[in-house]
Structures are given as structure tokens and as C-alpha cells.
Amino acid sequence: MAQYMLLLYDDPKGWESLSPEEMQKATEKYMAWTQKPFTRDSHRLTPDPGKVIRAESGHARAADGPYSETKEVLGGYYTIEAADYDEAVKLALAHPHLDYGGTIEVRQVWGS
């Protein structure tokens, strides 16, 4: 089985209009998905823009991350097991993230 990374992007502002009942439903759906047998690993990233380090004319410098300007933020990632991209995409398509307007990037882990 190959391993795939699912990178979850979302607009944190998008959650503001949800009611407590809807927030609970969303939390339950995410929890159910995280506990699926094909999930190897899952992490949530803190909701801040992060830092980016770039080397410019020979000097490495840290600056505020790519998300200080954009709407969509990389919020978390999963590692899942799947036979191939088709299966990985099929599994990811059922992720509740998509019901709430998020974006999922699927990438295969080299050598797995």
C-alpha cells in the first residue's frame, strides 16, 4: 500500500456563521473520518499564518507565512493508505472538509 498525504485547506472565517448544532455535527464528522482504518496519521496545525524562510541573494530570512494574505489556510494534514491515486482521491472525496467549502490536496509519499 502506498501512502498519501491529504493537505486540508480552509477559510477559517467560513465557520463563523455555523450554529452550535452545526459545529457539533461538523466536529463529529471530522472525528469519524479521522478514525477510519486507512488513516495512518493526522495532525492539526495552529491557526496562525506561520513563517516562511527564504534565501534571497545568499541570505536566509524568515518572514510571516504565506497565509497572512490569503483566505485559505493549510489547517491540517492526514497520511492515509491507498492502492493508488484513484483510491486515495476516492477516499478523500468522502471527507467532510469538502462539505464545508474546504480544499484537499492529495500527494503521494515517495518510496512508500
Place this chain on the structure above:
Amino acid sequence: MSVPSEPGALLEHLFRRQSGRVVAHLTHLLGPAHLDVAEEAMQEAMLRALQTWPYQGVPDNSAAWLFRVAHNAAIDAVRRNRLLAEKTDALVGELSSSSAAITGDPDLEEQLRDDELRMIFMCCHPDISRDARVALSLKAVGGFSVRELARAFLADETTIAQRLVRAKRQIRDRHLTLDMPGGPELKSRLDSVLDVLYFMFNEGYAAHEGGELIRQDLCLEALRLARLVASSSIAEPRAHALVALMALQAARQPARVDNSGDLILLEDQDRSRWDRQLIGLGFHHFDRSMVGEEVSEYHVQAAIAATHVRAAADRAPDWQLILYLYDQLISLNPSPVVALNRAVAVAKVHGPESALAAIEPLVNDPHLRDYYLLLAVRGHLLLELGQGAEAAACFRAALKRPCSEPERRFLKRKLALAAG
């Protein structure tokens, strides 16, 4: 940290329940002018739960977790905005010590119930318009969102949002507090609260298609808040009467529609599908409403609901008694809608002809002219008298009035009967 045995399942309505309590408690600490800050803090706590629970597991005491995280978010907001400028430090101190309280502790539970109660009483302040009282109570105490309220009241989101903004402005401008009014003002405020809760319940109880679940939630929330009011020290017998009325009506809810979503008339309902627990609750509060001399509209309505529920499975309810109760109700509230409901009892006791005579004066009533139910009742009575053509005309006219999809299907069935 523990993972629930059922994947992804949390205690039912945990967020909604906790939201009402936390918002009320934070509003108590921050002051009603900062209701928004309280709501945002709770929203932030729920967002944090969404972001962490799926990955790190659900905390052992999830209610306490939400309580604490919302407090911390409120502390951040107070610091960030230098809210109440000179009082910032004192406020942060108060929030911090409150945040350390343990949910489940009897004293804290008592405090939270008290906060919720005060919140409802503030939301129903006479300075706030009636529409806004209902929306604000459901938003702040019931944990309903603008979208859910719009769906429940068949209104658009902008209207609801504006209502809430206006209500919050009135809270700030008139410096409303969470203090309980005293003396005669307490009595009139209690009336306003009961009126709002009754309205909330009726909105949820009305048969509408789409968003049915949300409307059922509305009924249950109205019942919960009414029980909260009835269980408080300031409750009067009519508060118990209102709980009884809601519980006895809500008990019949599961039998009101068939599997295809069509309405079933009370007399045709499968009584085994009535909710025994709600019936028990209803009678418990009905008994408690009997204390003292007071006979409110809620008392009479509850008595009517009780008479329906009491009827043995194979027998018709005591229509004579129901008619007598409607006569009493009319003397308390001579509204055309009550008169129309009374006509149904008249028909059962004195026959359709007398009932037709009873609703004759209503036909030109401006409040009922566009009410499909008047025409539906009229058609029903004419049909019983064998006047099919006239009955069909009534049902056709009723179908032209605003009504919900299940009601429309019901009218079409009756029309087919009358015209056939």
C-alpha cells in the same frame, strides 16, 4: 483524553446546550452590552473543538472544556479591546476565577441555571420588540444561528440578522441589565417571557414542510426554557400550565404525520405513538398549575390538551367538556382563532349546522379572511351536511390561501372527497 466508543458521536446537543449556558454566564460577567463578545468567545471555543478533538481525542469532560476555552477566549477579547477600559484587570480576574470553576459542581450548575433564567428575562424586556425578543432568546439562550432562525420562521436571513442587531442595540442604549425586575414589573415580565415561549412553541408546532427537524427543535427548546422558568422560585402557576400545555401537545407530535409526511387529524391518530414521557411531564405540571385561584389562558389550553390525551384509546374525547373549556377560553381571549377552534367542538356536541352558524360571524373578520383554516373548517362542516359542491368550493378557495405543503395535500384530499 478518551475516544468515544461510537466513532464521532458526542452527547446529543452538547454544543447547543453548553452554548446557551456559557453565553449567559459570560454575559453575566461581561455585562449585557457585551453580549457579542460572549457569543464570539463561545464560537471560538467550538471552533477550537472542531480543530482539535478529531486529532487529539475528545476531552474527558467536554462540557467543562468548552466552558474553560470560551472563558479564555473572552479574557483574550477583553485584553485585546481594553473592554471597559478601567475595569479590564478586574474583569480578567473575574473571568479567570470563573474559568477555574468545575462544571458539574452543584453551586456552579445552580449559578448557570440562574444566569440562563436572567438572560431569558432580559431578552423579553418590554423595550425590545416582540419579534426581536423571540429571535434574541433563541439566539442567545437557545444557541440557534441566524440561518436556523430564518429557516424556522420562514424568514430571510437579513431580516433575522437585522432584528438581532436592533435588539442588541436596544440592550446597549437602554442599559438593560440581567437584574430580575421586582414587584409588579416581575409579574408583567413573566407574562412577556411566557408569551415569547408560547409563541416559540407554536411556531415550531405549526405544520410546515422543509426544516421539520429545526421546527421540532424549536418546540423542544421552548419546552426546555419553560421548564427552566417553571422550576425557578419566581414561577407562578401559569408557568406550570404553559409547560403542561407544551408537553401535552408535543406528546402528540410523533403521530401527527404519516410516513409520507401527510397530516393526520387528531381523531385518526394512532395514540400508541404519543410520547408517554411527555404526557407524564405534562400531567405533572398540570397538577402543579392547579395551586391557587388563577385561571390563565394557558390553564384552559392545557386542560383542553389534557382532555384529548386522557380519552381512552377506543373512545372519543369528552367533547362536552372541551366545548365548555373553549367557552371559558373565549371569555379570557375573545380572538377569532379561538372562536374557530371552538367551532370544531360545537360541531362534535351540537352538530355541523350549529358549528356553521358559530363561524358565520368570522367569515368577514379581517384577521381570518386569508386564513385557509377557516375555509377548511367550513368545507369540512358542509361536507358533513352532504353539501359536496359548496364544500368543494371552500376547499378550492382554501387552496388559494397561503399554507404549507402538508396542509395543501390535506386540502386536496378533502377536495377530491367533496367533488367526488
